[in-house]
């Protein structure tokens with residue numbers, strides 16, 4: 454797991470190669486294994502493979518253009534009526550997908566949708582309209598995925614900000 458965490462980077466350039474069904478299945482199993490508060494599992498997922506839909510999702514926000522060239526995007530939805538902490542549950546599922554992608558040799562990137570806005574509507578409204586998502590479900594984020602067409606250096610111990618960690622009491626250094 455630590456190796457995956459050091460290697461994981463946000464990858465925004467993808468090869469044209471599509472993912473096979475077994476790989477997509479593994480990603481979806483990982484998403485469905487995500488922990489959620491009280492086990493309520495308020496999330497749902499839309500796997501978007503259709504290239505025209507990916508082109509439209511590329512316009513969902515400033516800075517989501519790279520999903521155009523992804524093999525797929527997994528849209529993470531959540532039902533606030535199922536859990537009051539759906540934001541956390543949806544973020545955990547997104548993280549699990551991002552890390553599982555790394556473990557499978559895929560590149561992926563988080564695209565934030567919740568609380569992000571286009572000029573005339575929210576990013577959430579845009580994605581809801583494009584994908585026919587019912588009003589009762591929130592659109593949290595999208596994870597774009599594909600075989601990486603860029604390499605980024607892994608993290609090393611030099612990148613770790615140990616000053617953010619306190620021992621027992623706030624302000625007491627962990628050394």
Ligand SMILES: Cc1cc2nc3c(=O)[nH]c(=O)nc-3n(C[C@H](O)[C@H](O)[C@H](O)COP(=O)(O)O)c2cc1C
Nearest residue numbers: 461462463464465514516517562563564565566605
């Ligand atoms: C909650 C969250 C929202 C993010 N939203 C976006 C986004 O909308 N677009 C994007 O290109 N990257 C997005 N990212 C990726 C971050 O920019 C990236 O994780 C950060 O710059 C660190 O780089 P690294 O992932 O390579 O370590 C998001 C990441 C997180 C955790």
